[in-house]
Amino acid sequence: MGASGRQRLSAVERRKNALQLQLAGVDLRTIAEQVGYADASAAKKAIDRAIADSISRDKEDIDSLRRDEIMRYNRLQAAFWSRAVTDKNPKAADIVLKCIAGRERLRGLQAPTQINVDAQKLGNEILALLDGGDDDAGSV
Template identity: 65%
Template sequence: MGASPRQRMSAVERRIQALQLHLAGVDYRTIAKQVGYADGAAAQKGIDRAIEESIARGEEDTDTRTREVMRYNRLQAAHWGKAVKGDTKASDVVLKCMQGRERLLGLAAPKRINIDAQQLGDEILAILGEVAADDEQGAAP
């Protein structure tokens, strides 16, 4: 006989809680103790199943990058209140989370390299002149 709807809901809630702890960076053994799994391996299986279920429901892609972005989001959310009230340490954490997300998602504008256009043009013309001279020498009898 299968699990009752109440037991299934409890298992789903446990998997979701385990996934949230995992996203927060908690290790499998600690997750197992907090959520009620037999051991770290069982917690990992529960987390994997929660991820599979979220994919089946069409929820957010759970590749490594997405997991890390979600961790930054959770960490930022935990420090946001203190940061906006002026806590400098919390503000540093929030800014680092924002920078980490920016880096992972490729949101930073490309860095510009300042090149003197005239100098570059002169160098290109000099190279083209050398190539043309080499071609003329090779064509002469």
């Protein structure tokens, strides 16, 4: 049988308290005694779970904010779309393009910058010639 809502709340509160005590510099054995865990190992597991829960909540918050911003871009783009496409309004087209770019950024769709390896090799060869050419520069 699962834990009741009150027991789950109590467990969450205990984990939070244990984490706060650890952040304050209290050792695990003392945390176990003060918060009511069987031993230091149980306190450590509770603290690790509190941290994992916190990270999970942060990720959910970020995902929620990202969704909200994408919806704002969608609404703004919809408001200017017909003027950009039908009326060929340059300001409206610019807003639409910025909305598209903003969504790409939030979703991580922008392609990474590629380096042309041949251009890099040519640059290295030029630098090598310049470095070696210092001795010959005075003889010309």
